[in-house]
Amino acid sequence: MNEKEIKELKRILEFSCEKKDVLVYSFDASEFKGKALGVALPRSVKEVQEIMKYCNKKNIPLTPRGGGTSLTGSSAGFNSIVLDLSKMNKIIRFDKKNKIVIVEPGVILDDLNSYLKKFDLIFPVIPASHKSCEIGGMISTNAAGERAIKYGKMIDWIKNLEVILANGKKINVKENKLRDFVGKEGITGVITRVELKVKEINKTRSMDYEKFRDYDELLKRIEEVKKNKNVSAIEFLNSFCAELMGLEKTNHLIIEYESNNGKIKSIREIQKIWRIREACGPVLTQKDYVIMEDPRIPLKKMKDFLNFLNKNNIPCFGHIGIGILHPRFKLNQKELIKKMFQKVKEIKGDVSGEHGIGVIKKEFLSKKEIINFKKLKEKYDKKNILNRGKII
Amino acid sequence: MSKNVKKCVECGICKGNCPVLKSLLIESQSPRGRAILIKNNILNKKIIYNCTLCKACELSCPAKIELPEIIIQARKNLINKGEETKANKKMIENVRKYGNPYGKVGDKIPEEMYCC
Numbered sequence: 086m087n088e089k090e091i092k093e094l095k096r097i098l099e100f101s102c103e104k105k106d107v108l109v110y111s112f113d114a115s116e117f118k119g120k121a122l123g124v125a126l127p128r129s130v131k132e133v134q135e136i137m138k139y140c141n142k143k144n145i146p147l148t149p150r151g152g153g154t155s156l157t158g159s160s161a162g163f164n165s166i167v168l169d170l171s172k173m174n175k176i177i178r179f180d181k182k183n184k185i186v187i188v189e190p191g192v193i194l195d196d197l198n199s200y201l202k203k204f205d206l207i208f209p210v211i212p213a214s215h216k217s218c219e220i221g222g223m224i225s226t227n228a229a230g231e232r233a234i235k236y237g238k239m240i241d242w243i244k245n246l247e248v249i250l251a252n253g254k255k256i257n258v259k260e261n262k263l264r265d266f267v268g269k270e271g272i273t274g275v276i277t278r279v280e281l282k283v284k285e286i287n288k289t290r291s292m293d294y295e296k297f298r299d300y301d302e303l304l305k306r307i308e309e310v311k312k313n314k315n316v317s318a319i320e321f322l323n324s325f326c327a328e329l330m331g332l333e334k335t336n337h338l339i340i341e342y343e344s345n346n347g348k349i350k351s352i353r354e355i356q357k358i359w360r361i362r363e364a365c366g367p368v369l370t371q372k373d374y375v376i377m378e379d380p381r382i383p384l385k386k387m388k389d390f391l392n393f394l395n396k397n398n399i400p401c402f403g404h405i406g407i408g409i410l411h412p413r414f415k416l417n418q419k420e421l422i423k424k425m426f427q428k429v430k431e432i433k434g435d436v437s438g439e440h441g442i443g444v445i446k447k448e449f450l451s452k453k454e455i456i457n458f459k460k461l462k463e464k465y466d467k468k469n470i471l472n473r474g475k476i477i
Numbered sequence: 478m479s480k481n482v483k484k485c486v487e488c489g490i491c492k493g494n495c496p497v498l499k500s501l502l503i504e505s506q507s508p509r510g511r512a513i514l515i516k517n518n519i520l521n522k523k524i525i526y527n528c529t530l531c532k533a534c535e536l537s538c539p540a541k542i543e544l545p546e547i548i549i550q551a552r553k554n555l556i557n558k559g560e561e562t563k564a565n566k567k568m569i570e571n572v573r574k575y576g577n578p579y580g581k582v583g584d585k586i587p588e589e590m591y592c593c
């Protein structure tokens with residue numbers, strides 16, 4: 086970018102290409118390092134439209150960004166200006182009667198939920214990054230959380246989106262068009278306003294905490310428990326992960342119910358078990374298993390996959406009820422990661438169940454998936470301004 | 478606990494608790510931003526001195542990084558190079574000259590007050 090362009094950008098909105106900002110916006114939460122050209126910090130839809138028009142005209146790539154907790158390099162600058170939407174963080178309207186909230190994309194999930202808590206309501210899609218991830222980023226990755234078995238993914242809670250296309254045009258998106266933007270990692274448009282459904286907080290909870298040596302028995306139990314409509318989470322730790330956590334070296338299964346079906350009724354005890362599950366990520370990180378993958382495995386092939394993890398000493402935990410697991414790796418285990426993805430393909434699983442593709446998982450996409458993404462790009466962003474170099 | 482900034486995995490979990498980020502809303506003013514800058518030896522004065530050392534980031538860090546301690550060390554490095562902020566220089570000068578960071582204190586509170 087030249088001096089003239091920098092001046093023009095600064096006239097449109099808050100813009101920085103200082104060394105410090107260029108560096109920090111070249112990262113997200115993954116091990117990928119890109120190269121940001123600068124950061125633009127819009128405060129209004131109009132500013133988003135203006136910068137997008139400008140970049141489209143000048144052919145400057147833009148990378149939309151929320152909390153920057155992506156684990157795939159999708160929100161790291163990549164020879165692009167990073168469009169950080171964190172300053173657009175207002176709760177615009179709340180309709181308590183109809184349980185609808187309208188927000189800007191930069192609202193942090195925890196901030197939304199502390200606002201809703203006053204009304205005994207909750208936005209129930211809660212990824213482990215809830216302290217820092219923002220609604221726009223969550224929609225663009227179609228995020229899921231620990232209770233996805235009951236509450237699904239972001240797509241299930243969106244009524245309406247306002248999106249700015251690469252040429253600066255504002256459109257409204259709902260119903261069957263939502264899939265063109267939800268989970269598309271910002272390659273089709275920038276989300277500037279969101280209408281979300283929310284729900285009452287469910288106060289009845291119980292839990293079962295079980296241990297299994299045998300995968301057949303474990304999977305039979307999962308199939309059986311999935312029939313119960315009150316089940317809100319089915320979480321799993323494999324024996325290697327359990328060992329690293331200082332627990333008994335066997336497979337652990339956690340089943341949470343939003344009813345009294347479980348044997349454990351004490352809220353304290355339930356919270357204690359959740360704390361163990363939530364500590365898996367941090368503890369494995371401290372033990373140098375810093376890379377977290379998120380394949381989705383068909384339940385029918387789960388045994389095959391769990392055996393593969395066992396054979397290769399891969400610690401793993403995750404949302405086994407919906408087939409999404411989080412095998413963890415050390416930085417020097419890139420070859421093993423490749424081997425795992427080959428296995429995932431062989432058993433017809435998905436390379437990513439919730440974190441997305443970004444840069445890091447591009448090489449694992451199928452031809453069909455690439456064609457579908459390219460079609461969307463052609464439809465909404467012909468000049469490939471948005472998130473150039475990501476996914477396709 | 479680790480004072481080794483290289484152990485930061487850049488997950489960004491600490492962002493949600495940082496009071497400075499909550500107000501400035503730019504990644505370079507986040508705990509993760511500070512960690513990335515220090516790792517890369519970019520000791521930007523504004524970034525290093527804007528931290529309140531409140532430890533909120535440390536409490537939420539899954540990798541148990543003691544970022545406030547790392548920031549204190551970065552300040553020491555800036556001071557050793559004579560590159561601390563103007564306010565900090567003045568404060569040190571006042572301590573040396575008057576025995577307190579505020580400067581000459583008589584009946585009136587001095588107009589320019591410096592403290593850490």
Ligand SMILES: Cc1cc2nc3c(=O)[nH]c(=O)nc-3n(C[C@H](O)[C@H](O)[C@H](O)COP(=O)(O)OP(=O)(O)OC[C@H]3O[C@@H](n4cnc5c(N)ncnc54)[C@H](O)[C@@H]3O)c2cc1C
Nearest residue numbers: 151152153154155159212213219221222223225229271276
């Ligand atoms: C410790 C940890 C735990 C995690 N746990 C989970 C989990 O349980 N479940 C889960 O699903 N994910 C999880 N993640 C991954 C990540 O947190 C989610 O993908 C989250 O939804 C990303 O939100 P963000 O605001 O940080 O998005 P960012 O990282 O900023 O962006 C993600 C993508 O969205 C795009 N984007 C951002 N804002 C917009 C916008 N307004 N318009 C268009 N595109 C936009 C970006 O370009 C990028 O492609 C975890 C990550 C970490 C670090």
Ligand code: SF4
Nearest residue numbers: 485486488489491538
């Ligand atoms: S300081 Fe800790 S919480 Fe913050 S980014 Fe680094 S590892 Fe994550």
Ligand code: SF4
Nearest residue numbers: 495528529531532534
């Ligand atoms: S210690 Fe500094 S970086 Fe950490 S949360 Fe407090 S102000 Fe932010």
